[in-house]
Amino acid sequence: MKKNYLFTPGPTMVPPEVSLAEAQPMIHHRTPQFSQIFYELSEDLKYLFQTKTGEVFTLMSSGTGAMEACVANVLSKGDKALVVISGKFGERWAELCKCFGIETITIDVENGRVVDPSEIEAVLQKTEGIKAVFTTQCETSTGVVHDIQSISPLVKKHGALLVVDSITGIGVHPFFMDEWNIDVAITGSQKGCMMPPGLAFVCVNSSAWNVIEKADLPRYYWDFRKMRKELKNKTTPFTPAVSLVMAMKTAMDMIKKEGIENVWKRHARLAHATREGARALGLELFAGEYSSNVLTAIKAPPGIDVDKIIKRLRDETGVTFTGGQSELKGKIIRIGHMGYVNDFDVIVAIAALEKGLSEAGYLVELGKGLSTVQSILVSKK
Numbered sequence: 011m012k013k014n015y016l017f018t019p020g021p022t023m024v025p026p027e028v029s030l031a032e033a034q035p036m037i038h039h040r041t042p043q044f045s046q047i048f049y050e051l052s053e054d055l056k057y058l059f060q061t062k063t064g065e066v067f068t069l070m071s072s073g074t075g076a077m078e079a080c081v082a083n084v085l086s087k088g089d090k091a092l093v094v095i096s097g098k099f100g101e102r103w104a105e106l107c108k109c110f111g112i113e114t115i116t117i118d119v120e121n122g123r124v125v126d127p128s129e130i131e132a133v134l135q136k137t138e139g140i141k142a143v144f145t146t147q148c149e150t151s152t153g154v155v156h157d158i159q160s161i162s163p164l165v166k167k168h169g170a171l172l173v174v175d176s177i178t179g180i181g182v183h184p185f186f187m188d189e190w191n192i193d194v195a196i197t198g199s200q201k202g203c204m205m206p207p208g209l210a211f212v213c214v215n216s217s218a219w220n221v222i223e224k225a226d227l228p229r230y231y232w233d234f235r236k237m238r239k240e241l242k243n244k245t246t247p248f249t250p251a252v253s254l255v256m257a258m259k260t261a262m263d264m265i266k267k268e269g270i271e272n273v274w275k276r277h278a279r280l281a282h283a284t285r286e287g288a289r290a291l292g293l294e295l296f297a298g299e300y301s302s303n304v305l306t307a308i309k310a311p312p313g314i315d316v317d318k319i320i321k322r323l324r325d326e327t328g329v330t331f332t333g334g335q336s337e338l339k340g341k342i343i344r345i346g347h348m349g350y351v352n353d354f355d356v357i358v359a360i361a362a363l364e365k366g367l368s369e370a371g372y373l374v375e376l377g378k379g380l381s382t383v384q385s386i387l388v389s390k391k
Contacts, residue, residue: 014328015362024205058181058270066212066213069212072208078106081103083234089139091144093143098335099150115137158192182348208251209255277303287356290382296342357387364376
């Protein structure tokens, strides 16, 4: 019998309670019953983003839809945008800006490294007219986490909007929408929110509305102005994904019950154990000191085909890891540990990693990674 374990950058494993909530009988979306659920979820999401001044919109899309919505709502024809690229999802911000005809200036960061906030300030100082800075909190293609708290005041000093892709960061890493003075931020349902794919969430702070009201890029379905108007009526401009909304309300109930600070601590603890388990096997972390708590990216040992390991583990044991993308294909293995993950999930992940490496011919002392992980998890209760 094969049991499935999903240790990927998303989708992530879904709690049974959430699956059951999604399986509830359908209700009509223009009823008081749904409006109450939607209103409560919208208020809960403020807790997730740690905001009291922002409004959170629920979009029926993947995270990429929310990214496109942000570009369409905060920029106008002839605007300039600065994009931090440290992997595939930074690249996506740049591709979206260019798609709308925006003059796009980029800061290209080496894979596995994070942006130095001073680099952002230097570009803002020498380039007039930058209206918005787009960056990621956690770049899942490389496993790094950027210092948004340090980036924000530099962007604000130069009068630009800060738009943050925290699709994998929120619900995993500390994120403070108001305290860090972030204008717009997004996350997705299928990462730290412990949900199936299909929903994205955009938090718009009060500081961004003047720009959004004046923006002139084409927008219809993604119009934040419509979403804001309908949110006041406890509903959405267009037909929502009713079952997913009900499931997300259950997921938020679980997050609130655990407490967001405890959620962050749990992820930090599990990430630390995973990294140290990998190091105990003689493996090198791709992102090193910049590693996020979302996933652990590990360099492929010389002569070892990690993509074959990933395929064999998935097909034969039900344990799913992911490899690298584009230029990193075949060079790294990524182990996700976010969302509905606990101590024993990490133990399974490291046991599978040991098994896969051993069968691929890598000289590994079976149990060494496991014992390291167990020691950390026992000592850090």
